[in-house]
Amino acid sequence: MKHFINFKNWNPDEITFLVDKSIEIKKEPTKYQTALNGKSLAMIFQKTSTRTRVSFEVAMTQLGGHAIYMDWITTQLKLADVGDEIKYLSRNVDCIMARLKRNADLMKMASASRVPVINGCDDKYHPCQAIADLMTIKEHKGKLKGRKLVYIGVHNNVCNSLIESCTMIGMQITTVTPIIHEPAKDPELLEKAKKTGLYKTTLDVKSAVQDADAVYTDTWIDMELFLDPKFQKEKEKRINLMTPYQINNELMKGSEALIMHDMPIHRGYEISGEMVESPNSVIYVQAENRLHSEKAILLRLLEKM
Numbered sequence: 001m002k003h004f005i006n007f008k009n010w011n012p013d014e015i016t017f018l019v020d021k022s023i024e025i026k027k028e029p030t031k032y033q034t035a036l037n038g039k040s041l042a043m044i045f046q047k048t049s050t051r052t053r054v055s056f057e058v059a060m061t062q063l064g065g066h067a068i069y070m071d072w073i074t075t076q077l078k079l080a081d082v083g084d085e086i087k088y089l090s091r092n093v094d095c096i097m098a099r100l101k102r103n104a105d106l107m108k109m110a111s112a113s114r115v116p117v118i119n120g121c122d123d124k125y126h127p128c129q130a131i132a133d134l135m136t137i138k139e140h141k142g143k144l145k146g147r148k149l150v151y152i153g154v155h156n157n158v159c160n161s162l163i164e165s166c167t168m169i170g171m172q173i174t175t176v177t178p179i180i181h182e183p184a185k186d187p188e189l190l191e192k193a194k195k196t197g198l199y200k201t202t203l204d205v206k207s208a209v210q211d212a213d214a215v216y217t218d219t220w221i222d223m224e225l226f227l228d229p230k231f232q233k234e235k236e237k238r239i240n241l242m243t244p245y246q247i248n249n250e251l252m253k254g255s256e257a258l259i260m261h262d263m264p265i266h267r268g269y270e271i272s273g274e275m276v277e278s279p280n281s282v283i284y285v286q287a288e289n290r291l292h293s294e295k296a297i298l299l300r301l302l303e304k305m
């Protein structure tokens with residue numbers, strides 16, 4: 001049995017397989033429509049979500065299975081030991097997807113579970129997003145190996161999963177991240193990525209985007225902190241520091257790179273409105289692709305392909 005927490009226990013061929021299957025499923029959506037008949041997915045949310053919740057729920061429906069939404073606050077997860085709750089839950093469902101505040105709790109879930117556990121985005125990683133992102137680049141650029149992705153923003157969970165997956169499959173990734181979000185720190189992941197020679201980091205944003213195949217940004221403030229009054233001072237500090245790194249017309253002048261963002265978007269902060277709507281923007285396709293790639297992840301973990 002395999003979990004999908006990050007890419008540490010996955011190899012490059014398995015990542016490529018997930019990306020290619022995601023593209024195939026998108027082209028032939030009915031091929032697997034009964035593959036998960038009688039199967040149930042528990043979807044645990046300790047943080048807010050639009051795409052992760054919708055894509056997993058629709059994916060289960062379209063594969064013939066069933067998804068159960070479980071809000072952290074209105075279940076006993078809020079009161080009880082995470083391991084105990086998962087020991088029970090994994091006797092009633094076939095797979096668990098969890099969006100948690102802390103990776104440590106997700107690891108506890110994985111070790112207590114009898115069924116595969118999927119990371120729906122914690123403080124360190126967002127591997128489901130990375131598969132949809134790679135799928136989107138492959139659809140538009142034909143291949144992944146040798147392509148160059150530039151990530152501009154705060155070094156966070158999304159950034160980690162992009163560094164990890166890109167360097168494993170032979171893509172170049174350059175990050176322009178003046179701020180590192182402390183909980184996302186993973187020195188082991190960065191060390192491994194550096195050894196491939198494919199990962200670079202710089203603050204020279206203009207040079208970084210020159211030969212990019214795709215330019216990617218994300219929110220400067222993680223969802224669980226966005227409206228937190230205790231984070232307001234840090235939020236203002238980040239806006240001041242990050243504003244020169246906004247993806248906008250001036251930065252992207254003369255570039256044909258794909259414009260990417262995992263959403264939700266904060267127009268006028270990490271990206272300008274014109275860039276979201278520009279002909280090179282693949283942001284909404286990228287978001288749509290969460291559905292197709294969630295199907296590939298579920299089918300692989302439940303050993304249906």
Ligand code: CP
Nearest residue numbers: 049050051052262263
């Ligand atoms: N990109 C992403 O994970 O979207 P949600 O936060 O809406 O799930």
